[in-house]
Amino acid sequence: MNSTIQELQQRYANLTRTYNQGIIVNPLQTGGRLTDAAKAAMQQFGDGYSVCDHCKGRLEGISNPPIDTFVEKDLPQFIGADAVKLTHGAREGKYLVFHAITKPGDVVVVDRNRHYSSDAAIQRAGLNVVKVDNDGTLERKMNVEDYIPLIKQHRPKLLFITYPDGSVGNLPDVKRLGDIAQEYEIPLVVNAAYAIGRMPISLQDIGADFVIGSGHKSMASMGPVGVLGMKEKWRDILTRPVEGHKGKEIECLGCTVRGTPLITLMASFPEVVERTGRWDEEVAKARWFSGELESLGLEQMGEKPHAHDLMMFQTDVFYQISGKHPQKRAFLYEALKENGIFGVKHGLTKSMKISTYGTSREDLEKVVATFKDLVNRYG
């Protein structure tokens, strides 16, 4: 039966978010919280196509607001790229590269720690995948030297690596992989969705051909928006024009993020640049947090000492508790929620992912105290 207008109003006209208050530890969300500047800009540019007031035919050519300077000067400098394209996010950036520079049936060598959306983009582009495994331990470490035999065997058209991965937050030796890529003359794509906007990273330093970032994941932006940095040699291929429509680009379908997410990306940008300069503090905080949780009997997976705010912990102690707790597998989620802590997956008690990014030491101490209390009470 069709919904009435009254039913639609009840359902949609007062959408509220549960987690607007509280301490957020979901790695997806800690780097994407809007700055005050972004919140203010969002008010100005909320309406559809409001960024296009002064458009002369090309999104990235708009000078009011200064999208042109942002894309042509400040973003490339920030990530050490020769050129940058705006995208709808990291996965769309990956697909854009795959589609633009490969043909269906081509081989791409990828890391075992990649995100599922990399597979989605690879399969959408019709590529064949060869996987470089991690070390199979709790550390899940990638050794980039392992790309070499697979390069020799499969003659890939592309190398792909995730830096850091979104599971355990490992930072593989991308500079060495950049050297390998250049030695074998194969383009290297670095998915840096959890790096760009959190920590210093430079395409030029790595020696990569492409580096991919996410606004909503790590650049204090609403979604969907992302950035794609590249070497000069790829610019013409990635920006090839639509036949019959000068100034419009095929791979971007003319324009990409024609809206508010781009405005939040720009408005947050000064703070994002500034905060990446304080990355050492974030790493120190993550290490301290990891130590606190390990002292409760949890075990941090991934590289140790850890070098990123995204961490996964084995939580056998909570799994034991869930067996006897009346709320069963939901107990951890509910207990955290009661203490105003959000972002640990509902129903998972064997392991959990946590990010300490941008959260104060004080708030993280509350998180630690809550875990300690649970272990003491039920463990």
Place this chain on the structure above:
Amino acid sequence: MNSTIQELQQRYANLTRTYNQGIIVNPLQTGGRLTDAAKAAMQQFGDGYSVCDHCKGRLEGISNPPIDTFVEKDLPQFIGADAVKLTHGAREGKYLVFHAITKPGDVVVVDRNRHYSSDAAIQRAGLNVVKVDNDGTLERKMNVEDYIPLIKQHRPKLLFITYPDGSVGNLPDVKRLGDIAQEYEIPLVVNAAYAIGRMPISLQDIGADFVIGSGHKSMASMGPVGVLGMKEKWRDILTRPVEGHKGKEIECLGCTVRGTPLITLMASFPEVVERTGRWDEEVAKARWFSGELESLGLEQMGEKPHAHDLMMFQTDVFYQISGKHPQKRAFLYEALKENGIFGVKHGLTKSMKISTYGTSREDLEKVVATFKDLVNRYG
């Protein structure tokens, strides 16, 4: 030279929109203004990935906020489709269909009045284009019977039409084209970016296979967000899963609009449904406006009497004025701006596009009076 943090702050930290006040007549923008409900929801869900608080792995399966009901029930009902996918916008919806159901080299028959982004999507998908011309007059009328000989000659894999087009706002006989498509058993794609959210439209009534809408263009949403409606028979093809990742879809790259634009689309939806029920009033207003401008010596292009708010006018009288006016080709833009009227392209005086959608009769009378004054003063 690298920008300093201070320079970045000056450039990006206080982004303001010029056209927040005033009367907006840009067809791109009149249907995309946020409702109050959308503005309120935007405050709640501004942060990156905030729609994902309760995600269990699939964007369109999230029940808080009720994205699942929106996508599975209310959107399909609204556009008479069996299934709906969320997209980043109309062009991304077109590419999604083209990529999913054709192969490079396939032929698609398209209308002469299509938007450039349709060409971008077609070329990105590697399709060959056969064009059905319009009548070549100022009316630019499409006769859908003209698809038949091209179908017979070229055996296309797809038929494509724009309803209405974004140049002169014509509404071709899509129902007849739906019959033709079914008779020749060729899937029909209707780009309804200027229809869905403004006027009643039903995929089922048309007999189309796909119907494509834009949130930021016509559904009172921020960009980028769109909707793609389809017949049941296409659902499995368009939602084929990523190998190795159950519940994730290849063509969407897992999830599409993971952010705030979707929230504004949902929050505005009750009003959007309601306003399409008042489409007759919008058409009457457009006709009145067209008559007023024609009485000043401007000539409305496209179908007459006009059946859509998007209109193009030949403006020879303004072109004559621009030749002698000190501001030359900028005079019209500047004169309108002085009167708080925004959205007529800077520098164009031979023709202009105007939309009367959602603008009050009172405000439109101010627009008419401004034009009249210019004609009287300089004409």
